[in-house]
Amino acid sequence: QAQCAEVPSTETYDYIVVGSGAGGIPMADRLSEAGHKVLLIEKGPASTGRWGGTMKPDWLKDTLLTRFDVPGLCNQIWADPTGAVCTDVDQMAGCMLGGGTAVNAGLWWKPHPADWDVNFPEGWRSTNVAAATERVFSRIPGTIAPSMDGRRYLSQGFDMLGGSLRAAGWEYLDPPNAHPDKKNRTFGHSTFMYAGGERGGPLATYLVSAAGRRGFTLWMNTTVRRVIREGGHATGVEVQCSSSSGGGAGHTGVVPLTPKTGRVIISAGAFGSAKLLFRSGIGPTDQLNIVKNSTDGPTMISSDQWINLPVGYNLNDHVGTDVEIAHPDVVFYDYYGAWNKPIATHAESYLANRTGPLAQAAPNIGPIFWEIIKGSDGVSRHLQWQARVEGKLNTSMTVTQYLGTGSLSRGRMTITRQLNTIVSTPPYLRDKYDREVVIQGIVNLRESLKDVANLTWITPLPNVTAEAFVDSIPATPARRCSNHWIGTAKIGTDDGRTGGTSVVDLDAKVYGTDNIFVVDASIFPGHITGNPSAMIVIAAEHAATRILGLKPLSEPEASSS
């Protein structure tokens, strides 16, 4: 049994960052870089080998690598999520060091300007975040050729589908991240955050520089139960050893902030951050009452101190719509089988040089292609299509359509008495023009592929209309989820306490508080073109600059609370 250490009550921190995902790691790095004393608290265990992770198949056992390091094993999260994912969330979410960036497929996109400009407020537009974007892509450039010999393996699916799109007039981008503004009838190889043939990303960059600083402390296996506050001022956080984190050593007790000037940054993900706000008495009254009636009741802040904000509303995810095609040129590779029994020469070349199919993401992802379609409401909507070589046949490709920027549907997450979060209102296709664009995207893809010799449509079948097909798939997370959850603590100038929709202000500070911030996917007001992790890291970089620029609390602040 791992030990559970008491928190030393005399040690205080300038910043406590809760959650080590795409938002939390870069935030903790920037704050420590500025000379502050920073504590990063992660509820899950170590993931990649560098940080002491241990989960691995036999063929990695004599190496430092874990399953999270090897791109070709990223899909194991679907076969065996135990110990790596959150057990208090009804969706797939990484609960370990790195959060989603430890378990995801590593797709890594420089945002289209509209990803900021359509939904984010002034101060967070594409021109405002240009410096943050630069910084992120200089630290994590991403690659379209992850194998260390620069070769792309298993490219039959890419060649067939990419070649067909090209023949239909779609433009090839080399590479896509050199042209982030070109998202209309374009395609390219997938860009991954991988580096050196391994996962890379925030765990291999920002966390490494943070960990090298004396003022930085990392606790894993430690869950933050609540932010302790007096009115709108946080004084510390209450932590407990995580029960579900594979037995690593954690901490229990109350961690104090540096008196007066200390700050808490909540970066626990779209579900985790909302949950922590609820448990800290911040959110809609119906949700806070559920917490009050749970095991948290006795320690919950009294109801006269509750801050009524629309936490949990504005939930969004890309609506995923899968189509399946088959072509005799396409060759399936058994990435799932590579867990127990990788092809020997592929395991050898990966271990020796980080080359070959196992240096690439499962299950052979790409091409990625984009289209912008205007709904009859006049709103342009961005579609990203993501192909992978798997499906009903050995020659199948499944292609997922994500509806992103411009989508108007929203849902809601709520909490249960057992303190689990649930998607109580799925955000998918509630807006009729969102549905119209999803359908039109499929019509357009069929049209683009109609002259491809020997290509067969498996789903939808040729005699099914795109409309009937889209309507036949339930608008539920089980069928439409893309694992790109955002929006539960929206950023904006319309203060949610007085009828507005926003939970945090332009500095990512929770309305009604003077030192509690939320920085992660939760603050995104609306969805974006592609997979979100790079944009979340950019948002964290930008938020860090803004937060570091705030006056210390001991000095009077013009716009506080």
Ligand SMILES: Cc1cc2nc3c(=O)[nH]c(=O)nc-3n(C[C@H](O)[C@H](O)[C@H](O)COP(=O)(O)OP(=O)(O)OC[C@H]3O[C@@H](n4cnc5c(N)ncnc54)[C@H](O)[C@@H]3O)c2cc1C
């Ligand atoms: C299977 C999967 C595949 C994906 N593929 C891609 C992809 O290829 N490309 C891409 O861009 N995006 C992908 N995503 C999405 C992306 O990973 C997430 O959008 C991103 O990681 C979210 O960042 P975040 O900082 O908001 O939260 P997270 O990365 O989820 O981090 C939150 C962290 O907080 C911790 N935490 C939560 N509550 C507490 C608490 N109370 N106390 C302490 N710690 C806490 C969690 O354990 C977690 O580590 C994928 C997601 C999944 C699940």
